[in-house]
Amino acid sequence: MISLHSMRRKLWTYLLAVILFCLVLSYCNIPVTSRAHQAEGVSAALGDDDTQSVWRRLQPYHPVSSMRPLPTGKPLSLPKVQRRFGKESATACKVRLERQAVVKDTFTRCWNSYRARAWMSDELTPVSGSRRDPFGGWGATLVDSLDTLWIMGMRHEFDEAAAAAVNITFDETTPLGEINVFETNIRYLGGFLSAYDLSGDKRLLRKAREVGDMLYVAFDTPNRMPITRWDLHAAARGEDQVAHENVLVAEMGTFTLEFFRLSLLTGDGKWFDAAQRIMDVFYEQQNTTQLPGMWPIVVNAKKQQFNQHNDFTLGAMADSLFEYLPKTHALLGGLLPMYREMYEAAMHTAAKYNLFRPMLPDEKNVLVSGMVGTSRTESGTVTELRPDGQHLVCFAGGMFALGGKLTQNDDHVGLGEKLVDGCVWTYQAMPLAIMPETFNMLPCPNRDHCAWDERKWKEEVLKKAGEQASDLDKADVVIAQKRLPKGFTSIGDTRYILRPEAIESVFVLYRITGRTDLLESAWAMFQAIESNTRTELANSALNDVTVAKDPSMSDSMESFWMGETLKYFYLIFSEPDLVSLDEYVFNTEAHPLKRLLP
Ligand SMILES: *[C@@H]1O[C@H](CO)[C@@H](O)[C@H](O)[C@H]1NC(C)=O
Numbered sequence: 001m002i003s004l005h006s007m008r009r010k011l012w013t014y015l016l017a018v019i020l021f022c023l024v025l026s027y028c029n030i031p032v033t034s035r036a037h038q039a040e041g042v043s044a045a046l047g048d049d050d051t052q053s054v055w056r057r058l059q060p061y062h063p064v065s066s067m068r069p070l071p072t073g074k075p076l077s078l079p080k081v082q083r084r085f086g087k088e089s090a091t092a093c094k095v096r097l098e099r100q101a102v103v104k105d106t107f108t109r110c111w112n113s114y115r116a117r118a119w120m121s122d123e124l125t126p127v128s129g130s131r132r133d134p135f136g137g138w139g140a141t142l143v144d145s146l147d148t149l150w151i152m153g154m155r156h157e158f159d160e161a162a163a164a165a166v167n168i169t170f171d172e173t174t175p176l177g178e179i180n181v182f183e184t185n186i187r188y189l190g191g192f193l194s195a196y197d198l199s200g201d202k203r204l205l206r207k208a209r210e211v212g213d214m215l216y217v218a219f220d221t222p223n224r225m226p227i228t229r230w231d232l233h234a235a236a237r238g239e240d241q242v243a244h245e246n247v248l249v250a251e252m253g254t255f256t257l258e259f260f261r262l263s264l265l266t267g268d269g270k271w272f273d274a275a276q277r278i279m280d281v282f283y284e285q286q287n288t289t290q291l292p293g294m295w296p297i298v299v300n301a302k303k304q305q306f307n308q309h310n311d312f313t314l315g316a317m318a319d320s321l322f323e324y325l326p327k328t329h330a331l332l333g334g335l336l337p338m339y340r341e342m343y344e345a346a347m348h349t350a351a352k353y354n355l356f357r358p359m360l361p362d363e364k365n366v367l368v369s370g371m372v373g374t375s376r377t378e379s380g381t382v383t384e385l386r387p388d389g390q391h392l393v394c395f396a397g398g399m400f401a402l403g404g405k406l407t408q409n410d411d412h413v414g415l416g417e418k419l420v421d422g423c424v425w426t427y428q429a430m431p432l433a434i435m436p437e438t439f440n441m442l443p444c445p446n447r448d449h450c451a452w453d454e455r456k457w458k459e460e461v462l463k464k465a466g467e468q469a470s471d472l473d474k475a476d477v478v479i480a481q482k483r484l485p486k487g488f489t490s491i492g493d494t495r496y497i498l499r500p501e502a503i504e505s506v507f508v509l510y511r512i513t514g515r516t517d518l519l520e521s522a523w524a525m526f527q528a529i530e531s532n533t534r535t536e537l538a539n540s541a542l543n544d545v546t547v548a549k550d551p552s553m554s555d556s557m558e559s560f561w562m563g564e565t566l567k568y569f570y571l572i573f574s575e576p577d578l579v580s581l582d583e584y585v586f587n588t589e590a591h592p593l594k595r596l597l598p
């Protein structure tokens, strides 16, 4: 028996010891929750039972001579991202939970159909009820959906899915001739890491490491730049490899979140080293491009020249390179200042050159992110804005808002809001209330004031259609033929492929600002998408969202529908502390990864 007295004494001794310990720690700058320490525990528990994997047995041709060390030290306490939400009214709560349940129903229907008809395949074909394997046949939908199952509280389904997912073998027996390293990284590695971060199930971390071991072989080149469209069969046969000359910049610059997290969790720094090497090249060349601050869409991995081409965008083919800059800053708790620096320099340039205010019939003050082309003349570099919009670039609103919070830059939060408002506007303006893949709008001469000018709009429609700008009667014909709502000057790609980017940014901005109109926008988007894409079994991509009703379906449901789109719809109608942005960052496939916190 311990007397009260001795217990008190023990308590004091204990407290004194703790205080001394903390003093020593802070003096030596040793992080209290040292990840290196945690990582050792994890990797010991993981065991090395997959050392026999084909990828680990390969001898590297170009081993790393000096590894970049994993960052250590105490993570900074970064500014809060999420707004402090007050108490919710009973009515608001009821509406929110009803909507959340509807989203979950949609997910459950899709999941059950995938399970019944396409189990272990990459995708269900949602109209014909068959299956398809565009991502190596490693169960892309299964792995992409793991964390969504967890978040939606579908524990039984999660357990079954996790048990099946750990059975997948990531080796060269895939029927694909080459694999897309970027997609494999964001969907599979990201999927396993996030399912592990949420559930703590070690088997999933082991699986993440297996995917990581496979991808690491794509980096075995003379300059350690990866092969992004990778012939893994040749690699498995032991052939030497060289990085390619023309590579999409997003496919070079989208490794840090997954590779850093994998190194932090396993204690094996090789993935950190692999991704950091690429980012060092981006860093060195950031201000040497034709649009300093940004990098062009195509870069040369073989020669490590990231500054030669002259098309610049935040959209397709470049997007997640930029997205990962503020997110890596968050993941690492600011331990490597270069990520914040790169984010700030890149967005300074993008805000000035890529963002434009479109001329809209209701004169709403929104922004769209377009493409910038550069050309060198005798008097210097000339830039030209090509005012295209994309569904995909809607992620940018969330990026600016998140980056703005993390760097305490209210201007960026403001730009994020206008970009999100632009995406919401575009949804509402379409006949089905769904945004098309790509479109063009007319930029205003400046961002402060922008009167609607119907004649100007029609002239631009004619120009885009390759017609004489003076023939305004012809403009009405083109507008009717192409079903152009006022404000759109052309719609290049009329599809909607169940993409997430608009709801993603609406969700992020809602968590940051608490603007309740965003909940209504999200709900309108969900209803429009659900009612138009619903099939007997699941939901399908659409061929043309410019029609007034009954859009035709393309029998495709990519894994991001359940991995991303429905997850963001669910989360915006959840309690704001479910996967808080102050604890997690989402990779570009909507997989939340734990941030290093002080
Ligand atoms: C895992 O694979 C083995 C062998 O192929 C099979 O017998 C088992 O049923 C699989 N388990 C799951 C959960 O799919």
Ligand SMILES: *[C@@H]1O[C@H](CO)[C@@H](O)[C@H](O)[C@H]1NC(C)=O
Pocket (backbone or CB within 6 Å): 283, 284, 286, 287, 341, 345, 348
């Ligand atoms: C690039 O320029 C920005 C200022 O626009 C600066 O903050 C950054 O440090 C520069 N990067 C390098 C590598 O010099």
